[in-house]
Amino acid sequence: MSLRPLAATTLAIALVASAAQAQDAAPSPVAITVDLDTPGPTINRNIFGQFAEHLGTGIYGGVWVGADSPIPNVRGIRTDVVQALRAIKAPNIRWPGGCFADEYHWRDGIGPAENRVARLNASWGNVIEPNSFGTHEFMDFADQVGAEVFLSVNVGSGTVQEAADWLEYLTADQPTTLAQERAANGHPEPYKIKYLGLGNENWGCGGAMSADHYVEEMKQYAHYSRNLNPAQTGPDAMQRVAVGWDSGNEDYTETVMQAWKDKVWSWDIEGVSLHGYTIPNSWEAKGPSVGFGEDEYAKAIKATLKMEGWVTAQTAIMDRYDPDKKVALYVDEWGLWADPTPGSNPGFLQQQNTMRDAVIAALNLNIFMRHADRVQVANIAQMVNVLQAMILTDGPRMVLTPTYHVYDLYVPFQDATLVPVSLDEGIYAFGDIQLPRTDAVAARDKDGAVWLSLVNVDPNKPLTLTLRLPGATAGAEGRLLTAPAVDSHNSFDTPDAVRPVAFAGRVTGGQLVFDLPPRSVAVVKVR
Numbered sequence: 231m232s233l234r235p236l237a238a239t240t241l242a243i244a245l246v247a248s249a250a251q252a253q254d255a256a257p258s259p260v261a262i263t264v265d266l267d268t269p270g271p272t273i274n275r276n277i278f279g280q281f282a283e284h285l286g287t288g289i290y291g292g293v294w295v296g297a298d299s300p301i302p303n304v305r306g307i308r309t310d311v312v313q314a315l316r317a318i319k320a321p322n323i324r325w326p327g328g329c330f331a332d333e334y335h336w337r338d339g340i341g342p343a344e345n346r347v348a349r350l351n352a353s354w355g356n357v358i359e360p361n362s363f364g365t366h367e368f369m370d371f372a373d374q375v376g377a378e379v380f381l382s383v384n385v386g387s388g389t390v391q392e393a394a395d396w397l398e399y400l401t402a403d404q405p406t407t408l409a410q411e412r413a414a415n416g417h418p419e420p421y422k423i424k425y426l427g428l429g430n431e432n433w434g435c436g437g438a439m440s441a442d443h444y445v446e447e448m449k450q451y452a453h454y455s456r457n458l459n460p461a462q463t464g465p466d467a468m469q470r471v472a473v474g475w476d477s478g479n480e481d482y483t484e485t486v487m488q489a490w491k492d493k494v495w496s497w498d499i500e501g502v503s504l505h506g507y508t509i510p511n512s513w514e515a516k517g518p519s520v521g522f523g524e525d526e527y528a529k530a531i532k533a534t535l536k537m538e539g540w541v542t543a544q545t546a547i548m549d550r551y552d553p554d555k556k557v558a559l560y561v562d563e564w565g566l567w568a569d570p571t572p573g574s575n576p577g578f579l580q581q582q583n584t585m586r587d588a589v590i591a592a593l594n595l596n597i598f599m600r601h602a603d604r605v606q607v608a609n610i611a612q613m614v615n616v617l618q619a620m621i622l623t624d625g626p627r628m629v630l631t632p633t634y635h636v637y638d639l640y641v642p643f644q645d646a647t648l649v650p651v652s653l654d655e656g657i658y659a660f661g662d663i664q665l666p667r668t669d670a671v672a673a674r675d676k677d678g679a680v681w682l683s684l685v686n687v688d689p690n691k692p693l694t695l696t697l698r699l700p701g702a703t704a705g706a707e708g709r710l711l712t713a714p715a716v717d718s719h720n721s722f723d724t725p726d727a728v729r730p731v732a733f734a735g736r737v738t739g740g741q742l743v744f745d746l747p748p749r750s751v752a753v754v755k756v757r
Contacts, residue, residue, distance in 0.1 A: 262653040264672045266680070271603040273673060275321045275644035277595070278637060279380065281563065281609040283328035284363075285354040285616050286578030292614030292623050293371060294363040301626045306362075307371050310628045311614060314621055315375045318637045319644060322425065324380035324562055324609045325368050329353040329435035331427070332386030336396045339364020340415055353435065355577030365400070369421050378424035380562070380609065383455060385429030385447055386437040394454040397423070401459040420459040425607065427471045427562065428452060431505065433482055436473070441485035448472050449489070452497040471501035471560050471607075475544060477536070483544055487551040500556075501607065504544050505563040508534040508590055519568035519581035520717050527586050527689055527716040528660035530566060534590045535665065537564065537597050545604045558606035561598060565611040565618035566590050579616050583631035583720075585713040585728055585749055587618050591636040592685045592751040595643075596671045602648050622722075629725045632718075635711050639730060639753040642681045646673035649680070658688040668693065680756045682708075686746045689716050695744035697735070697756065705742075706735040708754035712747045 282288055295301045295308055302309040326334045330353050338347035339361040346361040372379050381400075383393040395408060400421045402409035409420070428451045432439045439447070457468040472490075474483040486502055510517040510530040517526050544559060566587055567579075574580040591610070598605045610633070614621045620634040648671070655666030669685040686693050697706070710733035720727050733752055735742035746752055 262651060262670050264680070264682070265650045265652075266674070268650050269674065270648035270650055273599050273602045273643050273646050273648055274606045275319070276378070277561075277598045277602075277605060277608040278318070278320070278640065278644060279322040279324065279562070279607055279609040280315070280320050280377070280613040280620065281324040281328070281611050282326075282368075282613045283354075283611075283616065284326055284330045284334070284351060284359060285328065285612070286575065286580055287623070288612055288614050288616040289363050290360075291625075292616075292621070294367065296362065304374060305370055306367065307374060308623070308628075311621055311623070312371070312374045314628070314630060314634070315377070315613075318620075318634065319641055320375050320377045321644065322378040322380045322607065322609070323372050323375065323613065324382065324425075324427070327353070327382055327430055328563070328611075329431065331382035331430045332384050332388070332432070332436040334384055335388065335392065336365055336384075336399075340366065340399075340411075354579070355575050357575075357577075365396075366415060366417060369400075369417070379422065380425035380427065380607070381423055382427035382430050383451060385432055385444075385451060386435070390450045390454050393451055394456065397426075397455045397457060401457045401462070403458065403460055420461075422459060422462060422466075423457055423468050424466075425469050425471060425501075425560075426455060426457075427473075427503070428455070428499070429473050431476065432473050433476065433479065441481040444473060444482065445485050445489045448486070448499075449493075449497045452499055469500040469558070470498070471503055471562070472499045474502040474504050474559075475540075476505045477507075477540060480543070480547060483547050487548055487557070490557060491551040501558045501560045502544075502548065503560045503562050504540060506537055506540045506561065507564065507611070508537075508566040510566075510568065516567055516569050519566075519571065520584055520719055522586075522717050524660055524689055524716065528658075528663045528665065530586055530590060531593070531665050531687060532663055534566070534593055537561075537594055541597060541601050541605060545601060548604065555604055559601070559604045561605060561608040563609060563611045564594060567611075567617055581617060583619060583622070583633050584717045585632050585711075585719070586716045588632035588636050588711055588713075588728070588751055589685060589687060589749060591618070591633045592640075592683065593669055593687075595636070595640055596669050596683060596685070599643060599648060599671050599673070622720075624722055627722045629720045629722055630729075631720060632711065632713070632728045635728065635730050636751055639709055639711060639751065640683065642675055642679075642753065642755070643671070643673050643683070646675045646681065648673050682752075682754045682756060684744075684746060684752045684754070686748060686750045686752075689749040692748055693746040695735075695746055695752075695754075697742040697744075705737070706744075706754050706756045708733045708752060710746070710750055710752040712750035716749055
């Protein structure tokens with residue numbers, strides 16, 4: 231492939247198959263072109279958002295241990311978890327759900343501990359919800375992490391007045407009764423609420439509402455759930471997020487966007503959600519989270535690539551009503567959903583996290599970045615101990631998952647400028663399943679450096695990345711995540727079985743060469 235001189239701003243990158251496995255026929259080369267002449271939209275750092283629901287041990291044990299716990303904590307919040315989330319610059323945290331949000335009543339979780347209301351968590355596991363971790367505890371947690379707050383109000387079993395009161399309690403700076411109650415509970419200054427979800431999955435666990443019925447409810451919540459914090463104006467104004475579709479169900483998005491286009495002055499929204507999970511097999515039998523082989527790996531990759539179609543289809547609906555892209559797409563629940571860990575409470579949605587999860591995380595994040603003109607926020611499900619988690623805990627022990635390490639690798643893409651990439655992905659085949667063999671995204675950071683993400687989907691064959699820069703000896707460096715098998719994972723006994731390693735190119739004949747092992751994710755800075 232003929233490449234332009236170094237002074238030009240278009241980099242041509244050729245990916246060719248490694249000859250490491252001489253017994254196999256070399257696959258066709260994959261050519262990637264990175265066009266620096268045509269910068270794209272900014273990659274909103276909030277697509278790397280987190281999600282913490284009152285589900286299983288996601289909160290109790292995972293985040294909250296109580297101030298009297300021997301586990302190191304600050305005001306009851308685990309220090310190790312906070313430090314881990316700060317390290318990946320977690321930009322926002324969605325709370326209290328999920329399905330739990332539409333049965334959550336905020337007054338149950340404020341005031342002295344002895345006055346908190348214990349309820350049955352009917353959504354997840356039928357266990358007691360003590361409400362020890364409530365509004366003030368969550369706001370403290372988000373502040374310790376340095377993350378924006380993404381609050382979901384109760385549209386399913388709550389009332390408009392309840393939601394309005396919660397926002398006044400949180401954000402009023404005038405001495406209203408609710409603001410004084412907040413001060414008496416330890417926080418005189420108003421809180422900042424960046425994102426407000428107007429319900430959750432109201433087509434299902436949030437009340438089984440028709441799209442038309444939800445829209446009529448949503449308009450009232452959008453109007454009366456007022457943010458009264460005077461500091462939140464302009465770019466800092468609270469963003470209201472309506473419920474959109476679940477995977478292939480388009481009715482909600484269509485109805486919400488039609489209503490938005492015809493709206494009157496008294497209500498508005500700034501976002502519409504999309505929920506889409508990676509289900510390797512079926513909802514009834516999703517498949518194991520560990521101990522699987524290449525068949526389950528290939529099925530899961532095929533399932534996760536549906537996200538590209540879901541985002542594209544929802545964007546097309548939104549574009550018809552909003553060609554100026556004033557309303558953002560929030561993929562505020564996504565991730566791999568496998569069968570629960572054997573022996574665990576099935577309502578706790580506990581599963582292991584493997585190298586397969588890491589590849590799936592990278593592929594989804596790349597999809598969101600490629601659609602950065604519409605996708606502004608995304609929240610993986612979930613943050614700790616639930617589904618495709620960043621972090622697993624067991625008493626005082628904590629382990630970082632392969633998915634966490636992908637988020638760590640991808641920190642340079644936060645608020646970077648997308649650069650167009652074109653490529654012939656090649657084919658990875660297993661049985662009758664045929665998938666793209668590789669994936670790539672490029673971006674410029676605020677200092678002008680070019681970053682590349684490359685994913686080798688093939689679990690068997692390595693690739694060699696060749697970056698031609700004629701007449702140049704520029705270097706490149708980064709990190710790479712891979713593992714011996716698709717189901718390799720970190721445990722409390724072997725917490726570093728899957729972890730990033732330094733990854734540098736070698737300059738050969740005017741080109742940079744990177745050897746990518748099978749089932750790997752690499753992020754490289756090109757100087």
